[in-house]
Amino acid sequence: MRRRIVHSHTRFAALAATIAAVVIVGGQSRGNPTEWPTAYADAQRTSSIRNDVSISIETMSAPGFELQWKTTLESPVRHGVSLGPGVITSGVNIFTPLSTIAAPSNQVFAIDNDTGNLFWTRGFAGALAAGTAECPGGISGSLTRMVSLTPQDPGPGRGGGGRGRGSYSSAVGEPGAGVPIPARGGGGRGVPAPATTPPAAAAPLPAPAPPAAAPPSPVTSSTIPPGQWRTSPFPTNAAAQGSWTGLFRPSGVVYAVSADGMFRTLGVVSGKDLQRPAQFLPAGARFSDLIAVGDLLYTSTSQGCGGAADGVWAINIPGDTKSVISWKTNGGRPLGSVAFTTSGMLIVAVGPGTVTPGGYANAVVALDPKTLAVKDWYTQPGVEIVAPPVIFQEAGKDIVAITTKDGRILLLDADSLGGASHAMPLFASASLTGGAATFAAQSPAMWQQRAVPSGAAGAPAACQRRKHSRPHAGCSSRSRAHCRRAWELGETAPFRVGHYSG
């Protein structure tokens, strides 16, 4: 049996240090650093991951994407729902990728993404009423972590082990001279050189050096300082985690609302309450997927369940004293989760309903994130909105995409919803359902093909390919019309629509 062994040989090429440095830097990422901190991935609810180390057209075109595990969680079905979507933290206890999942049964499950093992589970106290389809009770909105307003490319993975040392090699010293220590990484890659003994002059014993793995200075004590805590431990995950970085960074928290309407800050390591729970919503409220931005946690309520008026709610995260603010639609019910523009404006879609003075129905409303005061809105007679908003950026502008009952996609300028009349979209597509079906009442997905640079000034990048300067050359036939229309309108880029029914 012939087996291939690439023998190592001593080399002291000057290139080695450079190669080793590249390897070390590249090795800083261990697991997959991609996180999914909130429902629909980000504050704009795009359901889009910009980069993933494992998922690409190439990897998905090859075999290997398959069922890795499945696990059954003891979560009784309530009105057709057993589990909500999870949020993902990539490095719990440094190396564990973890999903935290809220269940209508008033439980939260934490699952190891690699193994499917239950990491922890948390059940909140209190009996659940039977509920109805409209008002199921329990936990109706998914969890959230703190979310950045601007999309973040995943950084290096937690852990920072990265102890790669270039290529394997060996060396032998002169009698009595001790062992020669080759430059980190030994030789560079390539064809191995013959095994040779390096000249003695090239192999001196290095002087004593400080340890390579000295801990960072911020950690001055390994004990938990009794009573030591910051006044606002949870304004953001980063602040909650302190100034420590890398391996020393705590794993953070995930935010939840239990069936009794209490706002909870759970440690992702344990599921324990790391803040005193605070009343946020009326017990039994039907609330949408949570989102935490800045110092506030937001959700919307619908169906008047638990006596909670249809509207948007927020609670401050830092500090022991909690204050709750809300905005009532006085009309339709909020459609699912709220979204945020990159500048921080809260956007909520409101469905049909009977409007009382000052109220909104079949509208897209922009709210001030601090006060929940109405800042802008779009509504248009004959347009029935059916799904939550999705926001994307093009040429520095935030564009709000919404779907209508008749199967159209509307694009709104986030800086001026509906324009001066509050009734004019930037763009309205033809009905993608031909009017015979409707979009599901779920958030569409959106992605932008950013990798291809624009070939002509001002042209939407996604509508071109490098080899073709002509706009729309890179578009599919189906989306070409969208591209053209977007091109004519100015700056918007094509998008892909998910959750299509009919």
Add this chain to the structure above:
Amino acid sequence: MPVVCWCVLVPLRQCVALAVIGSWIPLMASDYLTEGNDPGRTGWMKDEKVFTPANVKDIKLLWKKRYESTFAHSDRTVYHTLCLGGQTAVPAMEQVSPGEYTIYAIGWDGRLHQINAADGSDVAPPDKFLPPNGKPYALNVVKGVVYTATAQGCGGIPNALYSYHLATRRASTFLPAGGGMWGRRGAAISPEGVVYMVTGDAMFSPQAMSLGNAIVGARLDDNQQLQLVDYFAPRNANWMRARDLDMNVTPMAFDYRGRKFLVGTSKECRLWLLDRDALGGEDHRTTLHTTPLLCNDDQAFDAKGVWGAMAAWQDSRGVQWVLVPFWGPVSRSFRAPIEYGRPKMGGVAAYKLEETTPGQWRLNPAWLSRDMDMAEEVVVANGVVFAYGSGEDTTQTLPDIAWNEPGGPWVGGGLNPYSERRILSSRHATLYALDGQTGKELWSSGNQITSWNHWSGLTVANGRAYLGTFDGTLYSFGIPAGARQ
């Protein structure tokens, strides 16, 4: 004469002094001259005659003595938990003539010391071997060559295998381009002279000549230079790296029924049965048998998995046993024909190496011990399995503390492996004697040991078992002279 340099942290002169303890033991006694007792690191005291399964119930604390073992830092080097300085490599001994032994040890300065075990005098001048302030592991001396391996990059020394040829004074290294090589018992050496060692977390990419999370085999060439001869990495090696599940346990090299075996394990907590004639098969990633998980269902990088040292022995019927100590709860899926509970803090599992069909070898579970608080090294002596739980707090991350718990709130999950925290929450070590055939507890030290230990190691010979603890105390348990009859 037993080597009782149990503690890798004591100053060299004290370790040497301890090495001569017990020199009164009569000739014809058994020797324990190196970590794991033999070059293959099997932990099998073949020559032990005093301990028997029948008499270990009579084990008593024969003596304990506390030694001052503070390392006086002599320079401005920064030492910490991982790079602690001092003497980190367990010494090894050789019988150079009847009644004469030489101790080999590496001082903090990286020099190799050769010391007369009888009086502590230098047999040869200390000679340059490694750079100073490294972290070498247990020495292995075979055919005039001293071997060791290093980890954590301490002192700026690459993680590598090292050799020192006693006759020519030439030192060599093989760098696998992997992580730390921190198997407890240092490198294992096969009868063929191949040096086997695990590599810690780094990418496994043979094409890029990077052998992280692997077992590498190297051998001295005619130029006395270590050269790679073979390697193995499990198929999930790079995933193990992502989870920090290092290959961290010294593999065992032993022969059985004409086959050359190597057994490895790691923090992941499964065993790899390998053929030394073709480590990992054609693709270097194929085992003779890979067991299901023994422990660490959580696949955690700390406080769970195998961190100690295995043992391999044959009983009088020719059955080949493999013993594996582990930390943390036994796997939910592991089942053995004989079990003494379902360990939560750790324990020892015994496997039988069996040829189920011609050419098909498997490691089949045989028994599972009682619960042990962080089970460490295993040594087998005359059918008795000695194992100990270190009682150490082996966690390396901080826990969450709820807002209404003492000290809370605290956001956990960050790395904190430091001594200040772990010393406070460590317990005490406990030594056990188990029946090698069944795993039944025959004796334990109970609460007699009052301190815990960290990688202190276990030495067994001539009816005595020696265990050191963090407070500098060396315990000697054994069969009182009157009970030996």
